[in-house]
Amino acid sequence: MTEEAIFQGCLKNDAAAQRELYNRYSPKMLAVCYRFGHNREDAEDMLQEGFIKVFSQLHTFQNKGAFEGWIRKIIVHTCINNLKKNKRFNESVDLVYASAIQTREESVPSIVQAKQIVECIRMLPIGYRTVLNLYAIEGYSHKEISEMLDIEESTSRSQYTRAKQMLEDILLRKRIIQKPKEKTAWLTAVR
């Protein structure tokens, strides 16, 4: 089924087309929700809410960009609204807490896996994680992030810097990445 056929079917509230759209995009979108959410159940709740919005607002999609990008935007906003509702991203974060995060030393992966990176991101405090997700992965600017989260732009910047530093530390501790000796390729997978 082509994307256009799925789109037209969904506009007609056709269950088969809706299911096809869901099957196609839900794995990626659940990963997005998982990065923002507290746990898997949270992520599934966000995914459900997000997809209901997607189906109900499908008529507003105007072929200006990729369909996936449009869905992703709705999902991300759903996640942010959910976090704001639960006031989770306002948790106070400081470096003392950050340095106390425990990492499991026993598993030394041979290759850098996407799952490992995502799990490490999820180890970050929720405020850091949210800013990192929005800036580094979803590509929002600090200005946009400040508006989305109702925080100062400078706060977004500082949170991001700390988040990046903390994530790097976690990845190094878990030996998922290795700091390069030279300036080139300071991130390489441990083999």
Next chain:
Amino acid sequence: MDRNFTNDEFEELIKQKADQYKLYPSEKVWKRIYSSLHTGRRWFITGMALLITGILFIAGKELLVPDKHLASIKKPIDTSTANPAVETEKNSVAQFPIAPNFSTFNPDNNVQKTAGDDEKSGVTNPIIISNILAIDDPLNANGTTGDNPSTNIPGKMNALKNSPDNSLVFENFPLVNNVVVSGDVVKPGLTTDAELNQSIAKEESTKISWLQESASYAIPKQPRKSRFQLQEYLSPTASFRTLSGGGNYDVPKSNVQNIPIASTHLGSPNDYVDHKPAAGVELGATIAYRLTRNIAIKTGLQLNYSRYTIEAYSSYRPQPATITLNSVYGYSPNSITSYTNVQNFGGNSTETLQNQYFDLSAPVGLEIKVLGNEKLQFNIAATIEPTYLLNRNSYLLATDYSNYIKDPTLFRRWNFNGGIEAFVSYKLGQFRLQAGPQFRYQLLSTFVGAYPIKENLKEYGLKIGLSKSIW
């Protein structure tokens, strides 16, 4: 997203890996999305539930509450409260022993006298004596009790019934056994008791003669036999299925043969699955309209629960399962791929799956009395049942028969079932009990046409029903 993004390698790595990551949501997420998008189904279910409740309520009322007409006939009469005036006058006036004087009514000289006896008599064949007004005339002629409501006999006497032993019994007539006569009743000129008794006996004889001559026996009007009959029934069933299509042997009907995922197994899917019948149930109510003495048409609502079990295997790691769909127009077949832990041919441990179906149907059919009398009958019946499937969470077999997956979109909502039955019915009072075997077969596949495997459900049951004439 208008930032001047200066990607360093670290950020690039994070983004790349995060974008690669995928998670597969559980089936319940889609179910919840689906149910919130398609609310019409919930309205339909609610409406049907209300309809069934209404029918069952009316049916229950009709079947359980006794007939009002019969209740009014059999209602015992409390003579003490029926006319309070009698009680008050009992204390002040002499009671007239009238019962023995009615003995001429009874050919066997066996007269029922008291109200208590009336109640015990188990009255049948009521004979209404009309124009009973005349019984009061002799008393009124004597100018004694004309103003006394307790002696206003026509107002009290409504019916006279014939008891089983051919004696006559008054019903709803409190004064017949206790006729009160005031002291003024005694006729002037009659001085001795013997004369008085003789005079009274003569008067009574006159009354009885009049009754014998004038009473007309009204045959009670037979209630018109209703053509409508309400029936409620329950049927324990053994339900199963037949599978067809799907395999390469059936390729002309399916266009899955030219794609890599096409089944490599030859023959019917029945040969590759281990499935067993399981117990189900049917519950319903119908209204039958009798066209002739022997033929009736009927319709109603029925709730069906059918199921069967499948022996399968579960695996620790989810496996991709693909269902290749028939294309409606005969080209570019589509497919649905999903991940599942349930496999058909082998796995880490055995697992028994249960495919359950709840559906509502509206049977429309014909009932024929083959032989029998009013009491005991042998009937046959056939119905066609438009059916609405309420749940769609059963397992489907992948096109290559290797796995089982769930996909609600591949289930057909509306279907048709056909049913045949034979039963013996026995009349028990107002009700008619029936019992007999039945067979129900799903005419269209459980799945939509795009799914290459066809499943037809079948049920064998023992139908037990209770019916009653209404309206």
